[in-house]
Amino acid sequence: MPDSMPALPATPDEATRQTRIRLTINDTPHDLSIAPRRTLLEVLREDLSLTGAKPGCEMGNCGACTVLLDGEAVYSCLVLAIECPGHTITTIEGLTRDGQLHPIQDTFVQYDALQCGFCTPGQVLALKSLLDRNPHPTDDEIDRGMAGNICRCGAYPKIRAAARALARQQP
Amino acid sequence: MPIRIITTHLEFEGQVSEQRVVIEGDEPPVWGPDAALSIVGTPQPRVDGRERVSGVAEYTYDVRLPGMLIAVGLRSPHPHARVTRIDATRAEVAPGVRAVYTRFNAGDFLHPDNERPFFGEELPYAGDLVALVVAESRAQASDACALIAVDYEPLPFVIDPEAALQPDAPHVILTRENNGLSDEYPKTYERGDITRGLAEADVTVEVRFETPAALHNSLETHGATAQWDGRTLTIWTSTQDVYGSRRQVASALGLMHNQVRAIKQYMGGGFGSKFGTHSSGMLAAYAAYKLGRPVQYMLSREEENLCTGHRSPTIQTYHLGAKRDGTITAIDLHAIANVGATGGWFPPVSMVAKEMYQCPNVRTVDEGARTNLGPFAAFRAPGVVEGTAGFEVALDRLAAALNMDPLEFRRKNYAPEHQAMERPYARKLLLEAYDLAAERIGWATRDAEERRYPLGRDGHLRRGVGMASQMWGGDGGPPAQAIAKLLPDGTAVILTGTQDIGTGTRTVLAQIAAEELGLPLEHVRVELGDTEFGVFSPGSGGSMTLSSVGPAVRMAAVEARKELLEVISQLAEAPTDAIELRQGAVFSRETGKEMGTIASFLDQLDGHEITAKGMRGPNAEGMTVRTFGVQFAEVEVDVGTGEVRVLRVVACHDCGRIVNPLTFSSQIEGGIIQGLGFALMEQRIVDDRLGIPVNANLENYKVPTIRDVPEIEIIPLDRPNIHANTLGTLGAGEPPIIPTPGAIANAVAHALGRPVDALPLTPDRVLKLLNQEATV
Numbered sequence: 001m002p003d004s005m006p007a008l009p010a011t012p013d014e015a016t017r018q019t020r021i022r023l024t025i026n027d028t029p030h031d032l033s034i035a036p037r038r039t040l041l042e043v044l045r046e047d048l049s050l051t052g053a054k055p056g057c058e059m060g061n062c063g064a065c066t067v068l069l070d071g072e073a074v075y076s077c078l079v080l081a082i083e084c085p086g087h088t089i090t091t092i093e094g095l096t097r098d099g100q101l102h103p104i105q106d107t108f109v110q111y112d113a114l115q116c117g118f119c120t121p122g123q124v125l126a127l128k129s130l131l132d133r134n135p136h137p138t139d140d141e142i143d144r145g146m147a148g149n150i151c152r153c154g155a156y157p158k159i160r161a162a163a164r165a166l167a168r169q170q171p
Numbered sequence: 172m173p174i175r176i177i178t179t180h181l182e183f184e185g186q187v188s189e190q191r192v193v194i195e196g197d198e199p200p201v202w203g204p205d206a207a208l209s210i211v212g213t214p215q216p217r218v219d220g221r222e223r224v225s226g227v228a229e230y231t232y233d234v235r236l237p238g239m240l241i242a243v244g245l246r247s248p249h250p251h252a253r254v255t256r257i258d259a260t261r262a263e264v265a266p267g268v269r270a271v272y273t274r275f276n277a278g279d280f281l282h283p284d285n286e287r288p289f290f291g292e293e294l295p296y297a298g299d300l301v302a303l304v305v306a307e308s309r310a311q312a313s314d315a316c317a318l319i320a321v322d323y324e325p326l327p328f329v330i331d332p333e334a335a336l337q338p339d340a341p342h343v344i345l346t347r348e349n350n351g352l353s354d355e356y357p358k359t360y361e362r363g364d365i366t367r368g369l370a371e372a373d374v375t376v377e378v379r380f381e382t383p384a385a386l387h388n389s390l391e392t393h394g395a396t397a398q399w400d401g402r403t404l405t406i407w408t409s410t411q412d413v414y415g416s417r418r419q420v421a422s423a424l425g426l427m428h429n430q431v432r433a434i435k436q437y438m439g440g441g442f443g444s445k446f447g448t449h450s451s452g453m454l455a456a457y458a459a460y461k462l463g464r465p466v467q468y469m470l471s472r473e474e475e476n477l478c479t480g481h482r483s484p485t486i487q488t489y490h491l492g493a494k495r496d497g498t499i500t501a502i503d504l505h506a507i508a509n510v511g512a513t514g515g516w517f518p519p520v521s522m523v524a525k526e527m528y529q530c531p532n533v534r535t536v537d538e539g540a541r542t543n544l545g546p547f548a549a550f551r552a553p554g555v556v557e558g559t560a561g562f563e564v565a566l567d568r569l570a571a572a573l574n575m576d577p578l579e580f581r582r583k584n585y586a587p588e589h590q591a592m593e594r595p596y597a598r599k600l601l602l603e604a605y606d607l608a609a610e611r612i613g614w615a616t617r618d619a620e621e622r623r624y625p626l627g628r629d630g631h632l633r634r635g636v637g638m639a640s641q642m643w644g645g646d647g648g649p650p651a652q653a654i655a656k657l658l659p660d661g662t663a664v665i666l667t668g669t670q671d672i673g674t675g676t677r678t679v680l681a682q683i684a685a686e687e688l689g690l691p692l693e694h695v696r697v698e699l700g701d702t703e704f705g706v707f708s709p710g711s712g713g714s715m716t717l718s719s720v721g722p723a724v725r726m727a728a729v730e731a732r733k734e735l736l737e738v739i740s741q742l743a744e745a746p747t748d749a750i751e752l753r754q755g756a757v758f759s760r761e762t763g764k765e766m767g768t769i770a771s772f773l774d775q776l777d778g779h780e781i782t783a784k785g786m787r788g789p790n791a792e793g794m795t796v797r798t799f800g801v802q803f804a805e806v807e808v809d810v811g812t813g814e815v816r817v818l819r820v821v822a823c824h825d826c827g828r829i830v831n832p833l834t835f836s837s838q839i840e841g842g843i844i845q846g847l848g849f850a851l852m853e854q855r856i857v858d859d860r861l862g863i864p865v866n867a868n869l870e871n872y873k874v875p876t877i878r879d880v881p882e883i884e885i886i887p888l889d890r891p892n893i894h895a896n897t898l899g900t901l902g903a904g905e906p907p908i909i910p911t912p913g914a915i916a917n918a919v920a921h922a923l924g925r926p927v928d929a930l931p932l933t934p935d936r937v938l939k940l941l942n943q944e945a946t947v
Contacts, residue, residue: 035310037310038310046235046309049235051226051229051230051232051233052226053226054230054390054439056390056391056439056472056869057868059472059869059870061869061870062869064390092225092226096225101221101224101225105221105224105225106224108220108224109216109217109220112217112220112833112834112837114220114224115674115841116389116391116437116439116673117222117224117228117437117673118390118437118438118440119390119439121224121226124224142877144878146876147877148876149876150390150869150874150876151877152387152388152442152874153440153841154840154841154844154875154880155837155840156844156876156880157880157883158837159877160880
């Protein structure tokens with residue numbers, strides 16, 4: 001009982017269907033020519049070698065690919081790169097300035113709010129988005145704000161502790 | 172240093188094996204309870220924390236090489252089928268495609284461990300590999316996959332393990348006579364007389380308990396990037412075992428070991444599933460070798476959840492008997508584990524039933540069933556998490572039948588010796604752990620009205636408290652090697668071949684070396700995860716990394732310190748025993764005065780580096796070294812919705828000396844949270860008519876998020892176990908996940924006043940339990 005030959009036409013060569021866009025990432029403009037179907041995650045990693053955003057599920061479940069779009073945490077696997085011109089994109093690479101860790105990053109290290117670290121860039125950015133919006137979140141607001149980022153190692157208690165410490169320190 | 176070959180015993184994931192290993196030199200004496208340590212035993216943030224929080228850490232998925240090609244796999248949609256024809260002509264000419272591999276052009280590429288082809292003619296589960304497309308980009312490879320036409324001849328399949336063991340069941344693999352794991356199974360263990368034990372009992376219970384297939388779902392999928400330069404095959408592979416990877420790749424490609432370099436610096440989780448290199452990584456190596464270009468093959472989440480392994484589902488049937496006074500007289504267990512189509516071993520489901528509590532009459536029957544599903548793989552205390560859940564639930568049923576307090580019942584049947592091996596435990600602090608943890612959870616008031624019914628008898632919430640004991644190995648063993656190098660500026664590099672799989676191995680090894688070398692922690696750098704520059708270490712698993720490699724690092728540091736003291740002694744014209752090293756400086760023991768920094772002495776020599784080797788010594792003979800522990804859980808059940816919320820977990824585990832209390836607590840918390848997922852939400856769901864897993868993703872396969880996490884209270888014992896190894900340390904990776912599901916299941920049974928017969932305790936299952944007659 002042979003399966004039928006797939007009827008799908010060959011997808012057009014990526015090279016012939018490119019769109020030119022300018023993406024502003026970590027305050028730096030990048031001029032790119034990309035296929036419209038490509039996600040922001042793919043473009044960050046494959047074209048710009050910004051590999052801090054991780055592919056964990058590529059269907060918007062795990063949060064490992066979290067970046068900030070105009071300050072809001074988004075799953076970059078669910079955002080098309082062509083949606084992003086004119087917006088401000090911040091990746092984990094943009095948080096460390098002149099070799100200095102951002103206070104959230106530093107607090108994550110001090111509290112051991114990470115284990116394997118694969119989800120950590122996404123966790124850090126999700127927390128930044130939360131604290132920028134709400135500098136003194138309650139414990140429940142922290143849990144709700146961070147619930148979109150899976151940590152399979154289970155660093156949650158220490159992510160929680162780091163977030164609570166930051167919420168107390170914020171001006 | 173003179174060498175000697177010795178025979179030692181190593182227990183790995185419940186299996187004891189005899190090993191012949193080379194021992195060189197002598198290990199330093201064990202750090203006993205009185206050892207004065209200043210860095211070991213203190214909480215230290217990870218030495219590589221900065222890389223991990225800043226996005227700089229390079230995971231296997233992040234390796235990007237010039238000219239790198241990307242591979243995408245095409246996998247079988249059938250639970251059992253034969254591939255009769257593959258037409259890849261359209262894919263081969265699609266844009267960017269550099270190769271398409273199938274059974275027709277790569278059928279002779281065999282896995283070195285089981286000699287199964289990577290591309291088989293017979294595909295015994297949905298998700299087995301049909302073809303691999305290698306292209307300039309992932310999009311091009313994916314597009315080309317859709318152009319491959321495959322003719323499948325569907326074959327009869329079976330996915331239920333009990334059905335698979337029936338004589339007339341479809342053959343999971345056509346060439347096998349039956350669907351048993353191997354000729355060794357069913358495998359029976361017996362001591363005493365089970366029939367007599369049951370006859371002597373005043374009370375007996377029969378309990379059937381089922382556990383689901385849990386998927387590891389490491390956030391970084393399996394895979395590798397490989398490069399062949401005509402001389403060396405380099406593989407960056409997401410593995411818990413770089414040396415195993417080197418051996419496999421060399422063997423599969425017919426290369427010599429010195430032509431293969433395996434690298435794993437950072438890994439996004441493994442939890443047991445990443446021993447050696449997965450077939451995806453082997454195929455990356457194969458394609459790179461054939462094409463002469465770097466190739467990356469990282470699995471998609473769906474592939475990950477179909478073909479890389481899972482905790483095998485079990486069906487456990489217990490017959491237990493006890494005297495009226497609570498003395499257990501009989502333990503009978505029949506355990507079926509569904510190992511999938513190609514699983515290679517039996518997870519030790521019955522280990523705890525044999526050993527955990529005192530009983531003269533025990534019979535366990537292990538039965539491995541093959542089914543048309545992906546192969547199982549080790550998953551953090553494989554078999555023992557499942558076995559502990561089932562056995563501890565069954566014990567609570569027996570305690571209830573005796574009208575006895577569950578904790579008192581366990582104390583009554585405490586096993587002071589290893590009954591199956593008839594030898595003593597090196598140490599067992601379990602009774603003390605029971606006392607400490609019971610006090611903390613408030614065990615004495617668990618039946619209090621106001622605690623069980625927080626909203627009153629008419630409210631929709633019920634609370635319960637349950638507990639489960641834990642045992643595991645984790646004392647490590649040889650072979651494991653390390654090299655300590657002291658550089659002219661007084662800093663140190665530790666070289667070893669182990670890997671840091673996220674547990675904090677780099678940090679604890681640096682602490683051990685800094686302690687012995689008298690250096691500040693930041694002056695010690697640990698290099699690992701690379702077969703080219705490391706020295707042999709075993710795979711990271713069985714909670715044995717620190718307890719195997721740590722002593723080797725310690726010995727290397729001690730040997731390097733001896734040479735350093737000799738150098739300083741000759742330069743300073745002072746006897747070695749008059750000198751002391753602390754925080755990178757040299758002190759006179761007599762006056763206490765600083766004589767200069769270590770660097771100031773080494774600097775007087777022209778470029779001398781001190782290099783010393785250390786090796787893990789043999790294990791103690793005549794005794795069994797174990798971690799023992801206990802967890803108590805308090806849960807709240809909404810009887811309207813069936814939702815279970817874990818409120819608190821109290822954990823007390825004896826893992827010997829704690830090298831780093833900060834990362835230790837992270838391990839305990841992480842284990843408990845994975846255990847909570849297994850207890851309440853995690854399960855692979857298979858459509859039994861189609862034979863297809865329907866939730867091979869993170870959308871419908873539920874893992875805990877931060878909102879599911881209870882208050883976790885850890886009671887550290889932190890006492891060196893002097894029989895374990897020269898650190899007095901045992902592993903903490905697996906112990907914390909072992910008792911969590913059983914403790915939660917018993918807490919739910921307590922809350923509901925009804926027995927629990929399966930995991931996970933999803934709302935639908937809890938509602939079904941509520942509709943049954945109350946019997947507990």
